[in-house]
Amino acid sequence: MSTSSLVETDRLSFSYGARSILHDVSLAVPAGSIYGFLGPNGAGKSTTLRILLGLLPAPAGTVQLFGHDLARHRVALLTRVGALIENPSLYDHLSGRANLEVTRTLRGLARGRSEEVLALVGLTEHAHRPVREYSLGMRQRLGLGLALLPDPDLLILDEPTNGLDPNGIIDMRELLRRLQREQGKTILLSSHLISEIERLATHVGIIQQGRLVFQGQMAELQNLQLTNRQLVVETESAATCRNLLPAILGTAQVTGPGTLMLPYESREQVAALVEQLVAAGQPVYHISCQQPNLEETFLQLTETTHAL
Numbered sequence: 001m002s003t004s005s006l007v008e009t010d011r012l013s014f015s016y017g018a019r020s021i022l023h024d025v026s027l028a029v030p031a032g033s034i035y036g037f038l039g040p041n042g043a044g045k046s047t048t049l050r051i052l053l054g055l056l057p058a059p060a061g062t063v064q065l066f067g068h069d070l071a072r073h074r075v076a077l078l079t080r081v082g083a084l085i086e087n088p089s090l091y092d093h094l095s096g097r098a099n100l101e102v103t104r105t106l107r108g109l110a111r112g113r114s115e116e117v118l119a120l121v122g123l124t125e126h127a128h129r130p131v132r133e134y135s136l137g138m139r140q141r142l143g144l145g146l147a148l149l150p151d152p153d154l155l156i157l158d159e160p161t162n163g164l165d166p167n168g169i170i171d172m173r174e175l176l177r178r179l180q181r182e183q184g185k186t187i188l189l190s191s192h193l194i195s196e197i198e199r200l201a202t203h204v205g206i207i208q209q210g211r212l213v214f215q216g217q218m219a220e221l222q223n224l225q226l227t228n229r230q231l232v233v234e235t236e237s238a239a240t241c242r243n244l245l246p247a248i249l250g251t252a253q254v255t256g257p258g259t260l261m262l263p264y265e266s267r268e269q270v271a272a273l274v275e276q277l278v279a280a281g282q283p284v285y286h287i288s289c290q291q292p293n294l295e296e297t298f299l300q301l302t303e304t305t306h307a308l
């Protein structure tokens, strides 16, 4: 276990009955990070997060939180974790403040903590209003407020922006960023949309059919975009060019009658390609370099069957 990871799983596997859901998932969530746990619907994100919170029967493999085994120190470790899983359970007829006060009193937390949390999640102004009047975004922020009451070191949030409108998403993103930067929280959050976490997460784990297919810093994922650049060549007949120059175009994809696509390697590759096409009597009308966006890189990763 590296001391800098707040959450670390080692070859986590889990089945619902005979149905195998997670396969050898080894997560490492660095302290102080905002870790985006990404994957399409049904990939196993919620199942993983529930296991981290001790909400499902013991899986195969190990889970460590704060460097300690969850199975052995469950209660002590989970007091340092705040979670938002599914919709928060709120009392609709009570005010936002009263909702926090119920939990604060039950947990024996200091007076004044509810006010601090209301300020933190930006609900002070609306604290007196009954929760039934809250928008979905306000409900999510209040839910997060409930999780923040005991001042946990780690937040585990399952799709916290799901169903929110663009403003709600921006508010939640800014709030999470502040919690990381100003309060030193480590945040593990799931999402099925890379666009939602692209500008928020410092680290990313991508899960596909229960297997981790990528894990690293957001910058590493962005670098993958660069290595996946494609050269697009417009000529007269793509098939003729491929037949004439099998050494350099043998693996190129024919994407139109006169269009070829092949992985970009270097400027020299482009120069050699143009020279050989012209020498072979083929016209070169246009050459461009296409870079997949992060969404496409994510889709490519989740289409592969290779796991880490």
Ligand SMILES: Nc1ncnc2c1ncn2[C@@H]1O[C@H](COP(=O)(O)OP(=O)(O)OP(=O)(O)O)[C@@H](O)[C@H]1O
Binding pocket: 016, 019, 021, 039, 040, 041, 042, 043, 044, 045, 046, 047, 048, 192
């Ligand atoms: N209680 C359950 N019993 C049986 N199968 C389940 C149960 N809960 C989830 N599953 C299955 O486990 C797989 C993973 O589900 P999970 O909810 O972890 O995925 P997810 O990545 O969180 O997806 P989503 O974004 O749709 O919530 C899915 O195929 C789902 O149908």
